[in-house]
Amino acid sequence: MRNLLRASRFTLGSVTCAALLTAIPALGQAPASNRPDLTGIWQALNTANWDLQTHAAEPGPDPAIGAMGAVPPGPGVVEGGEIPYLPAAAATRNQNFKNRWSADPEIKCYMPGVPRATYMPYPFQIVQGSDTILISYEFADAVRLVNMKNAGSAPADSWMGWSAGHWDGNTLVVDVTSQNDQTWFDRAGDFHSDALHVVERYTPLDANILMYEATIEDPKVFSRPWKISMPLYRHVEKNAQLMEFKCIPFSEDVLYGNSGKEAAR
Amino acid sequence: MTYRWFSITLAGAAILGALPAFAQTEKAWTAPRTPDGHPDLQGIWTNKTITPLERPKDLGTKAFFTPEEAKAYTQTTLERNNKDNRGGGVRDVLNAYNAFWWDSGTKVLRNMRTSIITDPPDGRIPPLTPHRQAQLQEQAEAVKVRCQRPGCAITNGGQPGPADKAEDLDLMTRCISFGTVVPMLPSAYNNDYQIVQAPGVVAIDTEMVHEVRRIPTDGSPHLPSNVREWIGDPRGHWDGDTLVVDSTNFTGQTRVRGADENLHLIERFTRVGPDTLLYQFTVDDPTAFTKPWSGEIPMGKTDGLLYEYACHEGNIGMKDIIAAAQADEKKAAGQPAGK
Numbered sequence: 001m002r003n004l005l006r007a008s009r010f011t012l013g014s015v016t017c018a019a020l021l022t023a024i025p026a027l028g029q030a031p032a033s034n035r036p037d038l039t040g041i042w043q044a045l046n047t048a049n050w051d052l053q054t055h056a057a058e059p060g061p062d063p064a065i066g067a068m069g070a071v072p073p074g075p076g077v078v079e080g081g082e083i084p085y086l087p088a089a090a091a092t093r094n095q096n097f098k099n100r101w102s103a104d105p106e107i108k109c110y111m112p113g114v115p116r117a118t119y120m121p122y123p124f125q126i127v128q129g130s131d132t133i134l135i136s137y138e139f140a141d142a143v144r145l146v147n148m149k150n151a152g153s154a155p156a157d158s159w160m161g162w163s164a165g166h167w168d169g170n171t172l173v174v175d176v177t178s179q180n181d182q183t184w185f186d187r188a189g190d191f192h193s194d195a196l197h198v199v200e201r202y203t204p205l206d207a208n209i210l211m212y213e214a215t216i217e218d219p220k221v222f223s224r225p226w227k228i229s230m231p232l233y234r235h236v237e238k239n240a241q242l243m244e245f246k247c248i249p250f251s252e253d254v255l256y257g258n259s260g261k262e263a264a265r
Numbered sequence: 266m267t268y269r270w271f272s273i274t275l276a277g278a279a280i281l282g283a284l285p286a287f288a289q290t291e292k293a294w295t296a297p298r299t300p301d302g303h304p305d306l307q308g309i310w311t312n313k314t315i316t317p318l319e320r321p322k323d324l325g326t327k328a329f330f331t332p333e334e335a336k337a338y339t340q341t342t343l344e345r346n347n348k349d350n351r352g353g354g355v356r357d358v359l360n361a362y363n364a365f366w367w368d369s370g371t372k373v374l375r376n377m378r379t380s381i382i383t384d385p386p387d388g389r390i391p392p393l394t395p396h397r398q399a400q401l402q403e404q405a406e407a408v409k410v411r412c413q414r415p416g417c418a419i420t421n422g423g424q425p426g427p428a429d430k431a432e433d434l435d436l437m438t439r440c441i442s443f444g445t446v447v448p449m450l451p452s453a454y455n456n457d458y459q460i461v462q463a464p465g466v467v468a469i470d471t472e473m474v475h476e477v478r479r480i481p482t483d484g485s486p487h488l489p490s491n492v493r494e495w496i497g498d499p500r501g502h503w504d505g506d507t508l509v510v511d512s513t514n515f516t517g518q519t520r521v522r523g524a525d526e527n528l529h530l531i532e533r534f535t536r537v538g539p540d541t542l543l544y545q546f547t548v549d550d551p552t553a554f555t556k557p558w559s560g561e562i563p564m565g566k567t568d569g570l571l572y573e574y575a576c577h578e579g580n581i582g583m584k585d586i587i588a589a590a591q592a593d594e595k596k597a598a599g600q601p602a603g604k
Binding site: 037039108109110111125127128129130131132133134136140141142143145147155158159160182239241242243244246248249251252253255256257 | 299305307430431432439440441442459461462463464465466467468470475476477479481485488492494495496570571572573575577578583584587588591
């Protein structure tokens with residue numbers, strides 16, 4: 001009897017699965033050939049990399065270069081305006097802010113993580129293949145392979161995380177897990193832990209604009225999930241291309257110090 | 266200019282004439298297509314092999330192994346390469362990982378060639394031009410003189426080199442490039458490449474230090490010659506069922522076996538079977554080599570995925586190498602080494 005019950009439950013389960021599978025197209029998912037093609041070179045046009053939240057202009061770290069080095073103001077990209085830090089995490093963020101001119105991993109040419117890679121002031125290129133969507137970022141030659149089939153789970157944490165993608169109608173949804181705790185969200189010290197979970201949504205508004213949304217969840221750092229959103233613009237110049245920005249040589253003086261000098265920091 | 270045209274045509278002819286036997290046997294097979302009608306090169310491919318780039322001199326002009334010879338060669342090579350055999354000396358410290366950490370393959374190339382290089386017929390890189398020889402000799406001399414003073418360390422190549430500032434160390438130590446991309450040649454591990462294709466572009470992600478090649482196939486021209494890139498500026502086009510990639514604008518610092526900034530790399534990617542991507546390349550650099558040289562690797566499909574190799578982010582060794590060299594210099598100058 002128990003065996004029979006188990007068997008029938010199993011059958012029921014399979015039926016439900018099959019029903020779900022056939023139901024997916026009915027939910028409005030476009031067939032493969034009608035999916036939007038996100039292939040192209042894209043870039044954000046905002047100051048989110050300086051600070052995700054609303055911020056006024058301020059002096060930069062190097063007075064010698066005057067206005068060129070100033071921090072540009074920005075209206076912010078966080079929905080609702082504020083990042084919901086837990087109290088202890090808010091203190092860490094303030095500490096990061098104080099140390100930002102030496103502690104931001106961008107200075108070290110480390111891979112920027114997600115979502116920061118999207119809104120750094122460098123272009124990135126989407127190559128939409130059949131089972132994999134490759135996203136190549138100019139900064140640090142960082143790259144993600146968005147697995148559209150069976151991503152499974154990550155064997156270990158990494159800088160750019162583990163990306164599993166699927167289509168929700170015309171929207172590419174990417175579930176990003178297993179990022180390490182070494183990256184920041186911006187130059188203002190906004191940070192996360194290794195419990196970070198990001199869900200990105202890329203929705204074409206027209207041929208040359210994508211609306212980008214990222215929902216950020218990290219119970220060790222934030223009191224609730226929060227969201228950023230911004231448009232991404234296609235580079236339509238004739239000679240648009242990602243050029244080589246292997247930034248390691250630009251970070252070595254800071255990281256290792258040069259002959260006769262102590263490490264700068 | 267005339268020389269260049271002549272050599273490319275020759276090299277192209279050599280490649281075409283040499284369509285390997287294993288490709289011909291798989292002739293009945295036709296490559297799958299992408300929606301825009303081009304051969305679908307997508308997948309994860311590996312070039313790991315124990316077949317050497319250059320043919321061992323004792324094999325002369327013998328281009329192919331018999332099955333028995335391949336077996337014997339495989340056995341001796343695997344024994345020699347076994348990193349668990351420890352002989353002492355600097356090699357017991359430098360790169361002295363156990364066999365577990367290496368992944369350079371256990372098989373010869375499936376085309377049974379005795380070297381990756383197919384042309385010249387002796388399977389070896391042609392001599393450098395006298396000009397390039399003199400240039401490299403001069404650089405080596407300068408290093409030798411420099412390293413009579415403190416501030417040097419044994420480099421990845423096993424020789425002493427300046428180590429008191431980052432830019433003097435080799436690109437591999439600095440995690441900038443491992444030389445496995447232009448051309449795509451196998452190394453000691455991470456010999457995996459993923460190709461992702463879309464209309465107007467083919468991307469190749471190299472697992473070794475995540476170097477990504479973004480190859481436009483839209484007919485766009487090369488970058489102006491004043492712009493130089495570590496892995497060059499690749500442009501692709503389709504020649505029938507073959508993707509041809511033409512790369513120029515190199516820095517001359519990636520040291521493709523002695524190549525300089527005039528390196529012109531021509532690569533051909535052809536699906537010749539369900540599990541085989543034939544990779545062919547020609548290195549043309551008239552200021553560095555006395556003639557162009559070509560090679561080929563039938564790359565195999567692999568089941569695994571590519572993983573992130575964050576080399577620079579964990580490059581703790583660099584800091585210590587440079588700090589040690591700087592401390593040596595200070596000590597020699599009679600200053601306290603300090604921190």
